[in-house]
Amino acid sequence: MTYQSAQQAFLAGGLIAYPTEAVFGVGCDPDNKQSLERLLAMKQRDPNKGLILLASSFEQLMPYIDHTRLTPDMISAMLSQWPNGVTQVVPKAVNLAPLLSGQFESIAVRVTDQPDVVALCDSVGRPIVSTSANLSGVEPATTWQKLDPQLIEQLDYVIKGTTLGFDKPSTIIDAISGQCYR
Template sequence: MTTSINLSTPWSRQRLQQTLAADGVIAYPTEAVWGLGCNPWSEFAVDTILALKQRPVEKGLILVASSVDQVQFLLRHLPEEIQARATAHWPGPVTCVVPDVKRQVPDWVRGDHDTIAVRVSAHPLVRQLCDLAGMPLVSTSCNPAGREPARTPWQVQRYFPAGIDLMVSGSLGTSRKPSTIIDIASGRRLR
């Protein structure tokens, strides 16, 4: 059974940081569903998530951040107009697909794309996770491919009785569906 923590104590916050630093995978509540997350610069951790979900690496994954500052490394290379379009949606339940012009995000997160999907969350727990990690995290729905995303800790455990290193307890946000996805360069809605 996966260890479950809340982030109310220094010990639990340290345990989260250690898990992410050791290429671990976490499960946590997001705005609408439970998510799986990890350090995006850990190929091992990302491969673990892809294997759990039975998701091909080519599709790419989303990065979630606590603030625009955490994704500024991507935005600063874009025209001001595109930066402004992206930041107008944040924080909130909108994922923006932005060009990764300097290829700063690893291929195992970006997939077969020259872009990366990024969301600056308004969910307090998600923001706390990213702040404690000191970086954006991979964020993908907690479910095997083709199944409904988990909405309860029980569903997380049922889908993944093994493979998740740490479950962070908390409440889902008020959204009933996953984030909207927008291609920020074209303005086209993808989901």
């Protein structure tokens, strides 16, 4: 599998399906407003809900978060949860696109070591938007073979890798308060 095709689709504003820890995700370039709008329309997702950013490193997430509101101890605690399986809600950067954060003053972020996602994020030098690869209200696909044909028609690229085998979607916690949302 070549990541060049996935990279080209990402940089061209395409929507990409890819394996995560437990399910297949679908995402796009977080810096491309048209891609974000297209993703939300395809998913039939309320733009007020906000989205998750999935990255190969904490450094890739820095432009999207307000790290001035995180103490060194908070950052250390965040990093101890990664990679994998834990999405953390953090203060959003001042100029963050509203489609990423929805109605919130925060952004949900996660660092993974899923090799396909790591390769894509490293090749484009930034995170990918991550939401489950399904229409709202429908069970997410756990393999690329189980992707909804209606969804596949609207995708620009599918990374045909495998999930890390987690048995449930990521836990979502508030990085400042420790509150668990999921």
